[in-house]
Amino acid sequence: MTRPASITPRAQVLRGDFLKGWGIPAFRGAGPLLGLVLWLASTGEVEAAKIGDLAQVRWTDQAIRFITLADPAVRYACLGTVLLGVSCGLLGSFLVVRRMALLGDALSHAVLPGVALGFLWNLQKDPLVIFVGALAAGLAGAASVALITRTTRLKEDTALGMVLATFFGAGLCLMSMFQRLPTGNKSGIDTFLFGQAAALGPGDVGLMATVAGLVVVTLALGYKEFLLVSFDPGFARVLSLPTRGLERLLLLLLAFAVVSALQAVGVVLVSAMLIIPAATASLLTDRFHRMLAWSAAIGALSGLAGAFLSFLGTRLPTGPFMVLSAGVLFGLALVFAPGRGLLPRWLRQRSNRDRVARENTLKAIYQVLEAGGFTSESVPLEALAARRRVAVSEARSETRSLVVAGFATVVGDAVLLTPSGWQRACAIVRNHRLWELYLTHAASIAPDHVHDDAEKIEHVLGEATVRELERKLPKIDVDPHGRPIPSIPVPAAVPRSGGGAGERPVGYGGRRP
């Protein structure tokens, strides 16, 4: 393995200058030692970056390698992304319910200078050193936000936006200094921008496992305290809870989670792993403990999916694929979530619309029959169309949906109600006329003003409300326009009137005056 001869002196110059700038002369002239460290670091680096560097791989081979978990690198990548998904998902839930999503963004961007300085410390990818550097930078960022909001009139979102950009800019400046370093070292720090799960080593995964364990144990122990501090901090203080300590603990855990996740998902997108799984979880449940569980599961799943997808190609960054997977899961939840998803809601609305349309057709049929004094039992489609003020073809399609629902049969160009259709028609006309009667009687509204309101209310009156109306109204036989209010026939007890009752699909017998 050959390496350009200029590596060591250039790195040494850079490092010496940098430390001199910070007034640490003690480290100057450590050239030979530094060279040794650098050599060790770069061999370790080649080992770690090998998976991503393989050229000319077939994605099917990669997929098989991933799924069989044969490769230790794959095992580390899987374990790491699952752990990061869990800790980010859990802590992100707190950010989402407290409407502090931007804090995650600011914290994750603010760690970049710490990552760069952590690198600079010994010019190698030592997880612990980078962890400490990033943590310090992240907490310095959070402290700056607190300082700005406390001492100026600027609001928190402004402070977060400024700190986020400034720290990130500082980090980029520091990193651009590494661009002059030889490739072996540079690739290590690149993974921190967009993430490279394949580059995770046992040290990284150990750190992530420690953080995830810490997060899970802390939240399990202090669930009720963190819940109360998030929901109603004033009340928490009246209960003498150590609110400030709890807040700081939460922030510290958040910084831990962000920093430990950096290598796998990258500085730029780690905040998305805090927010998206938690947002998805909030679509699926309205209890906080279930939201935590969902969020952790979705975070782990997105992490795994991102690791898998980035593994299929060569040198693909993990972060974007991870966030993309989380986004897709969110989209699925948005559309399909039971009860609140767009699709269930749309289906509900559509079935409601269809029901209202059917009921309006039934009502029109009743009115045609009523106009004819109930002498005929079949209604010609033309008469129905005229009543509904639609074309005959439309009336035909309307009756077809009644037939499908079992409310009517069509014989030639006429429609006949079945017993259940007749019952439903009576109910809807009864609702309409009872409501009109109630409005004129109880609310003293003029009879010519009540029809439009009743047109809407007739479809939503429940059985209990109808009973209530019947109790409240003194006379329920005639509506304000002088038309009789039908009672609802009981199908089993329909007395057939007149001859040939056996063939008739309709019975009027339940109607009382």
Next chain:
Amino acid sequence: MTPDASATLGDPPLEIHDLTVAYRDKPVLWGVDLAVPAGKLIGIVGPNGAGKSTLIKACMGLLPCASGWVRAFGKPMPESLGRVGYVPQRESVDWDFPVSVMDVVLMGRYGRIGLFRRPTDEDRRIARECLERVQMLPFADRQISNLSGGQQQRVFLARALAQESDLYFMDEPFTGVDAATEASIIALLQELRSRGKTLLVVHHDLPTARNYFDWLLLLNMRVVAFGPTEQVFTPDLLQKTYGGRLTLLSEVAEAVRARAQ
């Protein structure tokens, strides 16, 4: 001094001395002195911006005091918070938060449960009992955003009941509540009072204040009057409470602020 009076002086549930509270160097409460007798239902009334909510928040230590001290049951307030119940304003929390009615009422037990422990069956029984007393038990499993304003208010009340305290602070517990609910809440407060609890209730409706409360605290940046309702609810004192801003105090406050900057 009659024996009766000295009995009230010994360890009153709430004692405030020379309390001054300021927002950004601008005083909103000046030199409040109060000795609250035990077993009274006390209404705190005054115009908007009079510092009613500020007073109770400062009492519980939720706001920093510029000067003065607050004692409860003969001890400094922080040591007595275990005997204090609190109903905050309804707007103080996010009602879209993913918790159920039962979860919120159980929060009233957290002070007694202790750090890092789980609520026991006994805590749940007490929480259910408190929900029953505000007629909200049927809603126990409902998420809190699916409640009307009056129901949300009753959930907060149930949470305060679950605290099983001796001194209660309530910040406008009647806002957004219909007349029937208001009547049942006031009956509940009177029952608590008859069991020896002391209640301080911020109230914004003057006509009902007269019927609801035993004692009234008329407040407008300072204590205008504090005493039994029949003695304090007089046109003269009400005029002093509601009649215009306290121009001189406001001007001085403005001058103090200008100098501080």
